[in-house]
Every structure is written in structure tokens, then in C-alpha cells.
Amino acid sequence: MKLIAFYLPQFHPIPENDAWWGAGFTDWRNVRKAIPNFVGHEQPRVPTELGYYDLRSPETRATQAALASAHGIHGFCYYYYWFAGRRLLAEPLAEVVRSGAPQFPFCVCWANENWSKRWDGGNNDVLIEQSYSAEHDRQLVKDLAPIFRDRRYLRVAGRPLFLVYRPNLMPSPRDTARRFRETAHAEGLGNLFLAMVEAPGMTSPYAWGFDAAVEFPPHGLASMQLTDEIERTNPAYVGNVWDYVTAARNAIARPWPDYRCFRGIMPGWDNTPRLQNNGQIFVNAHPDNYRRWLTELVRQTRAHSPEEEQLVFVNAWNEWGEGCYLEPDQAHGRGYLDATRRALADGYIDTS
Numbered sequence: 001m002k003l004i005a006f007y008l009p010q011f012h013p014i015p016e017n018d019a020w021w022g023a024g025f026t027d028w029r030n031v032r033k034a035i036p037n038f039v040g041h042e043q044p045r046v047p048t049e050l051g052y053y054d055l056r057s058p059e060t061r062a063t064q065a066a067l068a069s070a071h072g073i074h075g076f077c078y079y080y081y082w083f084a085g086r087r088l089l090a091e092p093l094a095e096v097v098r099s100g101a102p103q104f105p106f107c108v109c110w111a112n113e114n115w116s117k118r119w120d121g122g123n124n125d126v127l128i129e130q131s132y133s134a135e136h137d138r139q140l141v142k143d144l145a146p147i148f149r150d151r152r153y154l155r156v157a158g159r160p161l162f163l164v165y166r167p168n169l170m171p172s173p174r175d176t177a178r179r180f181r182e183t184a185h186a187e188g189l190g191n192l193f194l195a196m197v198e199a200p201g202m203t204s205p206y207a208w209g210f211d212a213a214v215e216f217p218p219h220g221l222a223s224m225q226l227t228d229e230i231e232r233t234n235p236a237y238v239g240n241v242w243d244y245v246t247a248a249r250n251a252i253a254r255p256w257p258d259y260r261c262f263r264g265i266m267p268g269w270d271n272t273p274r275l276q277n278n279g280q281i282f283v284n285a286h287p288d289n290y291r292r293w294l295t296e297l298v299r300q301t302r303a304h305s306p307e308e309e310q311l312v313f314v315n316a317w318n319e320w321g322e323g324c325y326l327e328p329d330q331a332h333g334r335g336y337l338d339a340t341r342r343a344l345a346d347g348y349i350d351t352s
Contacts, residue, residue: 029278048328070341174209195214242280
């Protein structure tokens with residue numbers, strides 16, 4: 001069983017963010033300034049052990065990897081921001097590859113949305129537009145080749161694991177998948193294991209030439225809405241409030257699909273730091289509820305998937321701007337990390 005956590009490489013300044021948001025900007029600025037929208041709303045979130053870190057620090061990256069490994073996380077899945085050859089937020093992963101440290105497995109997910117001011121990849125206020133062409137498909141794999149060759153790079157049945165965040169945005173996902181594979185073969189990388197992140201309305205991964213789908217809560221999650229039950233402390237708040245427990249139960253009850261699927265889980269979700277007055281917020285998120293959800297996903301994965309394909313994805317290791325992280329914080333300490341370790345152990349207990 002391999003638990004893979006999505007990893008946001010955003011926490012270091014880059015010239016583009018300096019120009020768009022002000023000198024020295026990282027997501028920590030949004031995290032610090034968030035305020036509660038209703039009674040009992042946990043904002044702002046405050047990191048403890050790792051602090052408001054800078055991912056240019058090798059010590060920070062080493063500590064993250066040590067914490068993750070000690071609590072059952074097998075590897076990180078770095079978001080890879082690539083726009084027709086232009087990379088953003090590249091330094092943390094580039095340093096991991098260059099230095100050979102930390103000794104911790106990883107893979108990449110191409111974050112192929114537009115870069116926009118709304119943080120949602122939409123077409124409003126686009127800062128950098130994602131473009132597509134046959135040559136761009138080939139160039140992307142060539143640029144990734146040194147990363148795929150790294151001895152720490154995650155593989156499924158010996159094949160480099162490569163995720164695409166939004167394949168539905170491609171003009172022809174099947175053609176792109178074919179070009180990815182052809183280029184990988186030409187580069188001596190063998191056959192890529194292509195996985196696509198699931199979103200509502202997507203087709204089977206096989207129809208688009210991919211090998212598997214990856215669940216990505218809260219995408220596609222059915223949950224009870226609790227917006228009418230909150231007592232607002234921010235009169236301008238017009239977002240929605242959802243129940244984490246209902247979402248977890250519905251996710252656990254999802255029938256296993258007729259295609260290869262890697263189950264996904266989130267420790268919570270609250271993007272108030274990015275969308276203060278319009279945040280989408282899950283309440284009743286707690287380490288114990290997360291542990292129960294993850295335990296069931298581990299059991300289901302063991303029951304349905306061959307050993308070399310037993311992967312579960314966590315959204316995320318460090319999405320502080322979306323209230324979606326495993327790293328220690330002021331409210332729960334290492335609670336979510338301890339819950340992760342316990343869930344992995346409990347998921348191996350035969351309860352039949």
C-alpha cells in the first residue's frame with residue numbers, strides 16, 4: 001500500500017508572483033490574513049512545527065519528508081506548472097532532483113489549467129494561458145525526462161507514474177496521451193503510466209488513452225449543505241458550508257468503478273484564505289473522521305487492486321490556502337499525521 005500526498009511547491013517567492021501580488025508573495029500571505037466567517041469557523045490556520053516555511057530551504061524539505069515518512073506517507077506528488085515550455089514554481093522540485101535529497105519518493109502532476117487571479121484555473125483574469133499543440137506535448141515529456149529517470153521517481157509496475165490534472169481541457173486527450181507515450185519511448189523511458197485526476201463529467205480514463213483515474217476530493221463529492229445553519233460573523237460571506245462526515249460516508253459508499261481507479265481523500269477543505277467572502281468550507285473535519293475514511297479506502301484498495309497498484313492519494317500535504325493539509329497546525333498538532341499512520345495499520349486488520 002502506497003499513500004501519495006499531493007504537494008504544492010508554492011511557498012517561495014518568484015518574479016511572476018512578485019509582479020502580480022506584490023514583492024515576496026507566497027500563499028502564506030493569504031493564510032495569515034484570513035478571518036472567521038461564522039461562529040466556530042477555524043481561521044486563520046497557524047502552522048506549528050514547520051512554521052511559515054520557505055521551500056527553498058533544504059532543511060524544510062528534509063523535515064517534511066521525514067515527517068511524512070514517519071507517519072506512513074510513501075511519497076509526494078508535486079504539481080508541475082508548465083506553460084508551453086515556461087515553468088513556474090520550479091525551484092523546490094528542481095533542487096530535489098539536483099541535490100538527490102531528501103531520499104523520499106515522488107512523482108509529478110501536470111497542473112495544466114490557466115494561471116488566473118481567481119485561483120481556480122478558470123478563464124477570468126487569466127495571467128498565463130495554457131496552450132496546447134502536438135509539439136508542446138512532446139516537449140513536455142522531454143522536459144520531464146530527467147525527472148522520470150530519477151531513482152526516487154514513483155513507478156507503477158515499473159512504469160513512471162505521470163498525472164494530468166485536467167485532461168478534459170486538452171483538445172484531444174487521446175492524441176496527447178499517445179504523443180506522451182511515443183515521446184517517452186523515444187527518450188528511453190519505457191511506457192508511461194498515465195493517470196488523470198477525476199472531475200465531474202469526465203469519461204473513463206481508458207476512453208482517453210489513460211491507464212487510471214485518481215479521485216480528488218472535494219471534486220465530485222456529494223455532501224450535506226449546512227450553509228443555512230451557520231451564525232455569520234462576516235456579513236459579507238456568501239459562500240457555502242458543507243458537512244465533512246456526509247462527504248466521507250458518500251465517498252466510502254461509492255461503487256468501485258469498472259476502470260482502474262486510485263481512491264482519494266482530503267483531511268479537510270476551507271479555501272477562505274483565497275476567497276474570503278466566497279469560500280467553500282467543510283465543517284466537522286477532524287482527525288478521527290479522516291482516519292475512519294482513510295481506513296476504509298485502504299481496505300477497499302487492498303480488496304480490489306493488485307499489490308503493485310495499491311495506491312491511495314491524499315489531497316494534500318500542504319495546501320494551506322485551501323485548508324487541505326496534513327502538516328502540523330495549532331488546532332490539531334500532528335493529529336492528521338497520527339491518524340494517517342493509524343488508518344494504514346487499521347486498514348490491514350481483517351474484520352471479516
